[in-house]
Amino acid sequence: MAKYFILKNSGNFEEAQDVFQDAIIVLYEKTKNPNFKLTCTIKTYIYSIVRNLWLKILVKKKRQAIVTDFEKFYKIEIEDYDTEKDTKIEKVLEAIKTLGEKCKKILTSFYFEKKKMEIIAEELGYTNAKNAKNQKYKCMKQLKIMVQ
Amino acid sequence: MEDQELDILILRYLSNDLNAEEKAVFEKRMSSDESIQKAVNTYATIEKGINIYAKSELKLKLQKTHSLLENTKSFKNYKPSIKPGGGFSVTGFIMKIFLVLVVVTVVLIYFDKMPIEHPFLKEVKQKLDNIKIQKQVLVKDTIWHTIKSTKMTKDTVYISTQEEMDAFQKELKNNKNINSETENKGE
Numbered sequence: 001m002a003k004y005f006i007l008k009n010s011g012n013f014e015e016a017q018d019v020f021q022d023a024i025i026v027l028y029e030k031t032k033n034p035n036f037k038l039t040c041t042i043k044t045y046i047y048s049i050v051r052n053l054w055l056k057i058l059v060k061k062k063r064q065a066i067v068t069d070f071e072k073f074y075k076i077e078i079e080d081y082d083t084e085k086d087t088k089i090e091k092v093l094e095a096i097k098t099l100g101e102k103c104k105k106i107l108t109s110f111y112f113e114k115k116k117m118e119i120i121a122e123e124l125g126y127t128n129a130k131n132a133k134n135q136k137y138k139c140m141k142q143l144k145i146m147v148q
Numbered sequence: 149m150e151d152q153e154l155d156i157l158i159l160r161y162l163s164n165d166l167n168a169e170e171k172a173v174f175e176k177r178m179s180s181d182e183s184i185q186k187a188v189n190t191y192a193t194i195e196k197g198i199n200i201y202a203k204s205e206l207k208l209k210l211q212k213t214h215s216l217l218e219n220t221k222s223f224k225n226y227k228p229s230i231k232p233g234g235g236f237s238v239t240g241f242i243m244k245i246f247l248v249l250v251v252v253t254v255v256l257i258y259f260d261k262m263p264i265e266h267p268f269l270k271e272v273k274q275k276l277d278n279i280k281i282q283k284q285v286l287v288k289d290t291i292w293h294t295i296k297s298t299k300m301t302k303d304t305v306y307i308s309t310q311e312e313m314d315a316f317q318k319e320l321k322n323n324k325n326i327n328s329e330t331e332n333k334g335e
Contacts, residue, residue, distance in 0.1 A: 021210040025203050092197025111195050112202030137156060143194050144155070144187075
Protein backbone atom coordinates (compact mmCIF):
# COMPACT_ATOMS: atom_id res chain seq x y z
CA MET A 1 0.00 0.00 0.00
CA ALA A 2 2.80 2.41 1.00
CA LYS A 3 4.82 1.48 -2.06
CA TYR A 4 1.80 1.87 -4.33
CA PHE A 5 1.01 5.29 -2.83
CA ILE A 6 4.54 6.62 -3.41
CA LEU A 7 4.87 5.11 -6.89
CA LYS A 8 1.56 6.70 -7.88
CA ASN A 9 2.61 10.07 -6.46
CA SER A 10 5.82 10.83 -8.36
CA GLY A 11 8.09 8.59 -6.30
CA ASN A 12 10.24 5.63 -7.18
CA PHE A 13 10.87 2.20 -5.63
CA GLU A 14 13.92 3.26 -3.58
CA GLU A 15 12.06 6.28 -2.18
CA ALA A 16 9.11 4.05 -1.31
CA GLN A 17 11.40 1.65 0.54
CA ASP A 18 13.12 4.52 2.36
CA VAL A 19 9.87 6.19 3.43
CA PHE A 20 8.39 2.87 4.58
CA GLN A 21 11.43 2.24 6.79
CA ASP A 22 11.10 5.76 8.22
CA ALA A 23 7.43 5.09 8.88
CA ILE A 24 8.28 1.94 10.83
CA ILE A 25 10.70 3.99 12.96
CA VAL A 26 8.02 6.63 13.59
CA LEU A 27 5.58 3.87 14.56
CA TYR A 28 8.18 2.43 16.93
CA GLU A 29 8.70 5.83 18.55
CA LYS A 30 4.97 6.37 18.89
CA THR A 31 4.44 3.04 20.60
CA LYS A 32 7.14 3.93 23.14
CA ASN A 33 4.88 6.71 24.42
CA PRO A 34 2.76 5.33 27.29
CA ASN A 35 -0.17 7.53 26.19
CA PHE A 36 -0.19 6.07 22.68
CA LYS A 37 -3.51 4.55 21.63
CA LEU A 38 -4.15 3.04 18.23
CA THR A 39 -7.60 4.21 17.14
CA CYS A 40 -7.54 2.78 13.60
CA THR A 41 -6.12 -0.26 11.88
CA ILE A 42 -2.34 -0.62 11.80
CA LYS A 43 -2.53 -0.51 7.99
CA THR A 44 -4.31 2.88 8.04
CA TYR A 45 -1.89 4.18 10.67
CA ILE A 46 1.21 3.23 8.68
CA TYR A 47 -0.40 4.61 5.52
CA SER A 48 -1.05 7.92 7.33
CA ILE A 49 2.58 8.14 8.48
CA VAL A 50 3.87 7.30 4.99
CA ARG A 51 1.53 9.89 3.48
CA ASN A 52 2.71 12.57 5.93
CA LEU A 53 6.40 11.77 5.41
CA TRP A 54 6.02 11.68 1.64
CA LEU A 55 4.22 15.07 1.57
CA LYS A 56 7.11 16.58 3.53
CA ILE A 57 9.60 15.13 1.04
CA LEU A 58 7.57 16.42 -1.92
CA VAL A 59 7.52 19.90 -0.40
CA LYS A 60 11.28 19.76 0.28
CA LYS A 61 12.00 18.59 -3.25
CA LYS A 62 9.55 21.13 -4.65
CA ARG A 63 7.65 18.45 -6.47
CA GLN A 64 3.87 18.43 -6.82
CA ALA A 65 2.44 18.09 -3.30
CA ILE A 66 -1.12 17.17 -4.28
CA VAL A 67 -1.44 13.45 -3.80
CA THR A 68 -3.88 10.75 -4.86
CA ASP A 69 -5.04 8.64 -1.92
CA PHE A 70 -5.94 4.96 -1.84
CA GLU A 71 -6.82 4.63 1.81
CA LYS A 72 -8.33 6.52 4.73
CA PHE A 73 -5.75 8.55 6.60
CA TYR A 74 -5.29 10.47 9.84
CA LYS A 75 -3.17 13.49 10.65
CA ILE A 76 -0.19 12.21 12.61
CA GLU A 77 2.32 14.53 14.23
CA ILE A 78 5.87 13.64 13.22
CA GLU A 79 8.96 15.29 14.69
CA ASP A 80 11.20 16.55 11.95
CA TYR A 81 14.84 17.59 12.20
CA ASP A 82 16.68 19.03 9.29
CA THR A 83 20.11 17.71 10.24
CA GLU A 84 21.81 19.19 7.20
CA LYS A 85 20.88 22.72 8.25
CA ASP A 86 21.46 22.20 11.98
CA THR A 87 25.20 22.36 12.55
CA LYS A 88 24.81 21.85 16.31
CA ILE A 89 23.05 18.53 15.74
CA GLU A 90 25.69 17.55 13.21
CA LYS A 91 28.38 18.25 15.81
CA VAL A 92 26.54 16.08 18.34
CA LEU A 93 26.25 13.24 15.82
CA GLU A 94 29.97 13.39 15.15
CA ALA A 95 30.66 13.37 18.89
CA ILE A 96 28.40 10.35 19.48
CA LYS A 97 30.36 8.37 16.89
CA THR A 98 33.52 8.79 18.97
CA LEU A 99 31.90 7.41 22.13
CA GLY A 100 32.45 3.85 23.31
CA GLU A 101 29.84 1.19 22.50
CA LYS A 102 28.62 1.01 26.11
CA CYS A 103 28.06 4.77 26.24
CA LYS A 104 26.16 4.69 22.93
CA LYS A 105 24.03 1.82 24.16
CA ILE A 106 23.21 3.40 27.53
CA LEU A 107 22.25 6.74 25.92
CA THR A 108 20.14 5.30 23.10
CA SER A 109 18.45 2.86 25.49
CA PHE A 110 17.48 5.71 27.81
CA TYR A 111 16.62 8.54 25.39
CA PHE A 112 15.37 6.69 22.32
CA GLU A 113 14.14 3.34 23.57
CA LYS A 114 12.80 5.01 26.76
CA LYS A 115 13.94 2.12 28.90
CA LYS A 116 14.03 2.40 32.66
CA MET A 117 17.41 2.61 34.38
CA GLU A 118 16.78 -0.68 36.24
CA ILE A 119 16.32 -2.49 32.91
CA ILE A 120 19.34 -0.77 31.31
CA ALA A 121 21.49 -1.73 34.33
CA GLU A 122 20.38 -5.37 33.99
CA GLU A 123 20.94 -5.46 30.23
CA LEU A 124 24.35 -3.82 30.30
CA GLY A 125 25.62 -5.64 33.39
CA TYR A 126 25.70 -2.80 35.94
CA THR A 127 25.26 -3.80 39.57
CA ASN A 128 22.33 -1.42 40.04
CA ALA A 129 20.37 1.44 38.47
CA LYS A 130 22.37 4.06 40.36
CA ASN A 131 25.61 2.89 38.75
CA ALA A 132 23.99 2.92 35.32
CA LYS A 133 22.69 6.43 36.00
CA ASN A 134 26.18 7.60 36.94
CA GLN A 135 27.57 6.08 33.76
CA LYS A 136 24.85 7.82 31.73
CA TYR A 137 25.78 11.13 33.34
CA LYS A 138 29.48 10.61 32.51
CA CYS A 139 28.61 9.88 28.87
CA MET A 140 26.43 13.00 28.66
CA LYS A 141 29.16 15.11 30.23
CA GLN A 142 31.66 13.73 27.72
CA LEU A 143 29.36 14.71 24.87
CA LYS A 144 28.82 18.17 26.33
CA ILE A 145 32.57 18.78 26.46
CA MET A 146 32.98 17.62 22.85
CA VAL A 147 30.07 19.74 21.58
CA GLN A 148 30.95 22.99 23.41
CA MET B 149 26.44 24.29 43.56
CA GLU B 150 29.04 22.14 41.85
CA ASP B 151 29.09 21.60 38.12
CA GLN B 152 28.19 17.92 38.45
CA GLU B 153 25.15 18.66 40.60
CA LEU B 154 23.99 21.32 38.16
CA ASP B 155 24.40 18.99 35.20
CA ILE B 156 22.41 16.28 36.97
CA LEU B 157 19.72 18.84 37.79
CA ILE B 158 19.57 19.94 34.14
CA LEU B 159 19.33 16.35 32.93
CA ARG B 160 16.55 15.64 35.44
CA TYR B 161 14.77 18.82 34.34
CA LEU B 162 14.96 17.78 30.67
CA SER B 163 13.76 14.27 31.51
CA ASN B 164 10.80 15.74 33.41
CA ASP B 165 12.11 14.10 36.54
CA LEU B 166 11.74 17.08 38.90
CA ASN B 167 8.71 17.59 41.13
CA ALA B 168 6.66 20.78 40.82
CA GLU B 169 8.55 22.60 43.57
CA GLU B 170 12.03 21.63 42.28
CA LYS B 171 10.98 22.56 38.76
CA ALA B 172 9.75 26.00 39.82
CA VAL B 173 12.97 26.72 41.74
CA PHE B 174 15.12 25.56 38.83
CA GLU B 175 13.22 27.59 36.24
CA LYS B 176 13.51 30.69 38.40
CA ARG B 177 17.25 30.14 38.68
CA MET B 178 17.59 29.46 34.96
CA SER B 179 15.76 32.67 34.02
CA SER B 180 18.35 34.73 35.86
CA ASP B 181 21.45 32.76 34.83
CA GLU B 182 22.48 32.74 31.19
CA SER B 183 25.10 30.00 31.63
CA ILE B 184 22.39 27.63 32.93
CA GLN B 185 20.18 28.48 29.93
CA LYS B 186 23.08 27.70 27.64
CA ALA B 187 23.79 24.40 29.39
CA VAL B 188 20.11 23.43 29.16
CA ASN B 189 20.09 24.17 25.44
CA THR B 190 23.30 22.16 24.93
CA TYR B 191 21.91 19.13 26.74
CA ALA B 192 18.60 19.43 24.86
CA THR B 193 20.52 19.42 21.56
CA ILE B 194 22.53 16.40 22.73
CA GLU B 195 19.30 14.54 23.54
CA LYS B 196 17.95 15.37 20.08
CA GLY B 197 21.22 14.21 18.56
CA ILE B 198 21.04 10.90 20.46
CA ASN B 199 17.53 10.32 19.13
CA ILE B 200 18.61 11.09 15.56
CA TYR B 201 21.63 8.82 15.94
CA ALA B 202 19.48 5.98 17.35
CA LYS B 203 17.01 6.42 14.48
CA SER B 204 19.76 6.24 11.88
CA GLU B 205 21.13 3.08 13.54
CA LEU B 206 17.65 1.55 13.56
CA LYS B 207 17.22 2.47 9.92
CA LEU B 208 20.49 0.76 9.04
CA LYS B 209 19.23 -2.37 10.77
CA LEU B 210 15.93 -2.12 8.86
CA GLN B 211 17.77 -1.70 5.55
CA LYS B 212 19.92 -4.76 6.28
CA THR B 213 16.84 -6.80 7.21
CA HIS B 214 15.04 -5.56 4.11
CA SER B 215 17.87 -6.55 1.77
CA LEU B 216 18.18 -9.93 3.51
CA LEU B 217 14.44 -10.47 3.12
CA GLU B 218 14.50 -9.42 -0.52
CA ASN B 219 16.86 -12.28 -1.26
CA THR B 220 14.60 -14.91 0.27
CA LYS B 221 12.41 -16.98 -2.04
CA SER B 222 9.21 -16.43 -0.04
CA PHE B 223 9.65 -12.64 -0.21
CA LYS B 224 10.26 -12.71 -3.98
CA ASN B 225 7.14 -14.79 -4.51
CA TYR B 226 5.02 -12.70 -2.14
CA LYS B 227 2.04 -11.06 -3.71
CA PRO B 228 -0.13 -8.85 -1.51
CA SER B 229 -3.63 -10.26 -1.07
CA ILE B 230 -5.18 -6.80 -0.92
CA LYS B 231 -4.77 -4.61 -3.95
CA PRO B 232 -4.72 -0.89 -3.26
CA GLY B 233 -8.06 0.75 -3.94
CA GLY B 234 -9.65 -2.62 -4.76
CA GLY B 235 -7.83 -2.67 -8.11
CA PHE B 236 -9.32 -4.42 -11.13
CA SER B 237 -7.75 -7.75 -12.02
CA VAL B 238 -8.28 -9.03 -15.59
CA THR B 239 -7.38 -12.62 -14.65
CA GLY B 240 -9.75 -12.53 -11.68
CA PHE B 241 -12.54 -11.17 -13.86
CA ILE B 242 -12.04 -13.88 -16.53
CA MET B 243 -11.97 -16.58 -13.85
CA LYS B 244 -15.24 -15.30 -12.38
CA ILE B 245 -16.94 -15.27 -15.80
CA PHE B 246 -15.68 -18.79 -16.48
CA LEU B 247 -16.98 -20.03 -13.14
CA VAL B 248 -20.43 -18.53 -13.78
CA LEU B 249 -20.54 -20.16 -17.27
CA VAL B 250 -19.62 -23.56 -15.83
CA VAL B 251 -22.32 -23.34 -13.16
CA VAL B 252 -24.98 -22.22 -15.71
CA THR B 253 -24.00 -25.02 -18.14
CA VAL B 254 -24.19 -27.71 -15.44
CA VAL B 255 -27.60 -26.46 -14.30
CA LEU B 256 -28.93 -26.40 -17.91
CA ILE B 257 -27.61 -29.89 -18.61
CA TYR B 258 -29.04 -31.20 -15.34
CA PHE B 259 -32.51 -29.95 -16.15
CA ASP B 260 -32.15 -30.94 -19.81
CA LYS B 261 -32.64 -27.36 -21.01
CA MET B 262 -29.45 -27.03 -22.99
CA PRO B 263 -30.19 -24.94 -26.11
CA ILE B 264 -27.50 -26.70 -28.19
CA GLU B 265 -26.70 -30.36 -28.78
CA HIS B 266 -23.28 -31.90 -28.71
CA PRO B 267 -22.02 -35.45 -28.04
CA PHE B 268 -19.97 -34.22 -25.11
CA LEU B 269 -23.02 -32.52 -23.58
CA LYS B 270 -25.03 -35.73 -24.04
CA GLU B 271 -22.32 -37.66 -22.28
CA VAL B 272 -22.34 -35.20 -19.40
CA LYS B 273 -26.15 -35.45 -19.24
CA GLN B 274 -25.90 -39.25 -19.15
CA LYS B 275 -23.40 -39.08 -16.30
CA LEU B 276 -25.62 -36.67 -14.40
CA ASP B 277 -28.61 -38.99 -14.93
CA ASN B 278 -26.62 -41.92 -13.62
CA ILE B 279 -25.72 -39.92 -10.53
CA LYS B 280 -29.43 -39.06 -10.14
CA ILE B 281 -30.43 -42.71 -10.42
CA GLN B 282 -27.77 -43.87 -8.02
CA LYS B 283 -28.94 -41.25 -5.58
CA GLN B 284 -32.55 -42.52 -5.90
CA VAL B 285 -31.37 -46.09 -5.41
CA LEU B 286 -29.69 -45.11 -2.23
CA VAL B 287 -32.71 -43.22 -0.91
CA LYS B 288 -35.66 -45.46 -1.86
CA ASP B 289 -36.42 -49.17 -1.50
CA THR B 290 -34.97 -50.88 -4.53
CA ILE B 291 -35.83 -53.97 -6.49
CA TRP B 292 -32.79 -55.36 -8.26
CA HIS B 293 -33.02 -57.39 -11.47
CA THR B 294 -30.18 -58.87 -13.46
CA ILE B 295 -31.61 -59.56 -16.85
CA LYS B 296 -31.00 -58.62 -20.45
CA SER B 297 -32.81 -55.46 -21.45
CA THR B 298 -33.26 -53.84 -24.82
CA LYS B 299 -33.20 -50.32 -23.46
CA MET B 300 -30.47 -50.56 -20.90
CA THR B 301 -26.92 -51.07 -21.99
CA LYS B 302 -25.95 -52.99 -18.87
CA ASP B 303 -27.52 -56.09 -17.36
CA THR B 304 -28.40 -54.48 -14.08
CA VAL B 305 -31.63 -52.50 -14.13
CA TYR B 306 -32.38 -50.06 -11.37
CA ILE B 307 -36.04 -49.72 -10.46
CA SER B 308 -37.11 -47.33 -7.82
CA THR B 309 -40.81 -46.60 -8.51
CA GLN B 310 -43.89 -48.65 -9.25
CA GLU B 311 -44.16 -46.99 -12.70
CA GLU B 312 -40.64 -48.07 -13.56
CA MET B 313 -41.48 -51.59 -12.34
CA ASP B 314 -44.57 -51.73 -14.57
CA ALA B 315 -42.60 -50.48 -17.57
CA PHE B 316 -39.88 -53.01 -16.91
CA GLN B 317 -42.32 -55.91 -16.66
CA LYS B 318 -43.94 -54.78 -19.90
CA GLU B 319 -40.58 -54.71 -21.62
CA LEU B 320 -39.76 -58.14 -20.20
CA LYS B 321 -43.03 -59.50 -21.56
CA ASN B 322 -42.30 -58.04 -25.02
CA ASN B 323 -38.81 -59.54 -24.96
CA LYS B 324 -40.26 -62.95 -24.14
CA ASN B 325 -42.80 -62.69 -26.98
CA ILE B 326 -40.10 -61.71 -29.48
CA ASN B 327 -37.89 -64.57 -28.31
CA SER B 328 -40.70 -67.19 -28.61
CA GLU B 329 -41.66 -65.89 -32.08
CA THR B 330 -38.02 -66.26 -33.20
CA GLU B 331 -37.87 -69.75 -31.77
CA ASN B 332 -41.14 -70.72 -33.58
CA LYS B 333 -39.79 -69.41 -36.88
CA GLY B 334 -36.60 -71.37 -36.40
CA GLU B 335 -38.54 -74.59 -35.91
